[in-house]
Amino acid sequence: MTQNRFPVHLVLEVTSRCNLRCKGCAFHGPQAFVTRPMGHMSEEHWRTTIGEAGAWGHEVHLAVNGGGEPLLHPQLKEIILFALTFPSLMVGFLTNGMLLVGDWAEFLVDCGMDWIAFSIDGISPDTHRLVRKGSDLQTVEKNLTGLLKEKERAGVNKPVISLNMVAYDEVKDQKEDFIEKWINRVDHVMISHYRSPPSSKRWPGVPDERQPCSFLWSQMVIAWDGRLGLCCEDFNMDYSIGRVGDKPLLELWNGKSMSRVRKIHEKGKSGDHPMCRTCDTWADSMVRETRDEERRRTVLSRASQTVYTAI
Secondary structure, eight states, rough: OOSSSSEEEEEEEEEEEOSOTTTTTEEEEEEEOOOOEEEEEHHHHHHHHHHHHHHSSSOOOEEEOOSSSSGGGGTTTHHHHHTTTTTTEEEEEESSTOOOTHHHHHHHHHHOOOOOEEEEOOSOOHHHHHHHEEEHHHHHHHHHHHOOOOOOHHHHHSSEEEEEOOOTTGGGGGGGHHHHHTTSSSSSEEEOOSSSTEEEEEEOTSSSSSSOOOOEEEEEOOOOTTTESSTTTTTTOOOOOOEBBBOOOOHHSSSSSHHHHHHHHHOOOOOSSTTTTOOGGGGGGGOOOOOOOOTTTEEEEESSEEEEOOO
């Protein structure tokens, strides 16, 4: 696999703190296993990271989220506005939607943020509350609808809005109703597989013959405390490759630690790495796209999830 000099995806964990306790969350759920400290990213770290990434000179998909709820960070608006000063950064975040109140909808539309994704599990308030402790479906839907109306008012296409539903046992029978409810109102509807327990890194239906994981060549992950992880599956930063400010980010990302793991994968020996040997995320690069003409949608399938888009 050809090594990119630059990552095309940057995950910037502005906070690891959260206001919910979701069933499948490795950080805050009932079976959480993440033991690293929780906190908000400092201004020094987020300004340094975004400034460097914005100067790389090529398009980078910037997700200002991680193990927590980004709307809890007191400087999130400043972070977004600073990131948007760099034309090459495609800026957005994943949210549980509970805190998207006040002037947030107007702000996100007016500032021109590129994308946003909401985590909403099903269409029933009772089961949603069961798998997303602390959440209220009516509140989340109200906040989402407010954002949709604000986009309509402004006559703009951004932010692109996606919804993600995790197919827990408690809600998976609501999948088709969930898709039908939202597919013609938002840009994309995603149905993600549930990994049980959350510490599992396995996906269903993955081939036995492993391939090099493309994330090692495409993704940079930075925790709230400035540590760079091996990838998005390095929840505890057990295999950190350095810290923001130690060296330029690209020097760390193209350094010895990352190069060693990449070589292991290129040689077909990903099983030699203690984290990679039990991880199926490599299979997410195997994508199959089909068209469902009867239901007027495209279907993009990969190991971790299926994405539905109206046509």
